[in-house]
Amino acid sequence: MRRMKAAAVAATMAGALTLAACSGSSSGNASEEPDTSGGDAPNELTFMFRGGEYDKLAYEQAIASFEEETGASVTMIITDADQYATKLQAAIAGNKVPDVFYIEPGRMQGYVYANVLADLTSYVEQDVLDNIWDFGVEAYRFDKETGQARTGPLYGLPKDVGPFGFGYNTVMFEKMGIEAPDPDVPLTFDEFVDIAKQLTTDTDGDGELDQWGTGLNVQWNSQAFVWGAGGDWISEDQKTVTVDDPAFAEALQWFADLQLVEQVTPSVEPAQTLDTYQRWMAGEIGFFPVAPWDIATYNAVAEENPDTFGYDVIPYPVANAGDETATWLGSLGIAVAETSKNKDLAAQLAVYLSTDLEAQKILAENKVQIPNIKDYAFGEWIETDAPAAGWPANTEEFLQIADEYGRALPGTWTYAPEWYDEFWVGIDQVLTGQMTAADYAAQVQPNMQSKLDLAWSNAEQAKAQG
Incomplete structure (x- = not known):
């Protein structure tokens, strides 16, 4: 047995x-x-x-x-x-x-x-x-x-x-003459976009953007922004998938619009040439995640390239002034x-x-x-x-x-995280503008709920057998 x-x-x-x-x-x-x-x-x-x-x-x-x-x-x-x-x-x-x-x-x-x-x-x-x-x-x-x-x-x-902290390129901010973000008070979404637009520019005058405000991975970065807008993937009792909540959809759409509307992140073509993690360390991106396991690598880059790269940690932005900042803790x-x-x-x-x-x-x-x-x-x-x-x-x-x-990341406290993994399967449709965040969330929620229900059922079976 x-x-x-x-x-x-x-x-x-x-x-x-x-x-x-x-x-x-x-x-x-x-x-x-x-x-x-x-x-x-x-x-x-x-x-x-x-x-x-x-x-x-x-x-x-x-x-x-x-x-x-x-x-x-x-x-x-x-x-x-x-x-x-x-x-x-x-x-x-x-x-x-x-x-x-x-x-x-x-x-x-x-x-x-x-x-x-x-x-x-x-x-x-x-x-x-x-x-x-x-x-x-x-x-x-x-x-x-x-x-x-x-x-x-x-x-x-x-x-x-x-x-999982958030950071900014201190060298870039200084060169651009932009005031450093407050280390204690989170930026609002609007303030973040405004700064990101100032950072997004053609620095060498060749007609092509070569510096961007940010460049975030949706699977590991969107949680902070969804939580900072009052949304979540799952209910407090871990039984109901809540991605179809309007607050969730609005935050996810805002995240997608950083590229689709505001154009403060690298588009698909430059992102394929060099991913945003590498561009961040190359001094081409203003805001990017900073976590403890990155420190040794980032320090080595800063030591080798002091004229283009330096960094510090700040709170994640929130939807409105006074909202509580959030991020995940693994x-x-x-x-x-x-x-x-x-x-x-x-x-x-x-x-x-x-x-x-x-x-x-x-x-x-x-x-x-x-x-x-x-x-x-x-x-x-x-x-x-x-x-x-x-x-x-x-x-x-x-x-x-x-x-x-x-x-905790969604899925941490459930018997299995496949319900959460399901959310990311078709997320590119939102990021490329083929589907709105609200429509995507409404479409994916039933499948996620079915897998969450199955996780709870499997947990009950395992408990009975244990």
């Missing part, structure tokens, strides 16, 4: 990974199939995670510190974000689950019902948890008896929380395999990576995340360590997102 459940949950996790707080590429040969099975000797562990070179370097330091402290021997298995889910599913199906590995909040329920995850509740003191970001702890709690997320036993610990978790032969040591590693002060200092210093520990983040780190390590001037915005106003 257990093997059947494991196969079933692996099938439910075949969708694309929800971006949380890591990015990058594999540090090794992606075609190789590493042995992911847990360690056999009393002091051996395997740790499987995803990320790029900055993540690898940071974790090599943190793991070395853990090994020195405990005498453990940890084999690190790193893959890129695109391959991680597939490799983890294969490990689960083949009964070769790593001792310690990353999980996502939106996929955790299936793992719990399949008995893949160890209960870590008894391994962490409550006073330690009280000093970790609330979202980072709640994201890995699940009560399989009631089917309620964010409550019950702890099946993981936060590797991080990932505040997370990756660190879990322990229920089948680990060294479960106690594996739990010790998970707790160390998530909650140990020295480990958090290593990870933050390497600029792959903000610290998980609240009193350190709001104290020594933001006052001394972050500025010394080259974090942005307004890095405190990340802490405010983590502590005050960051939201």
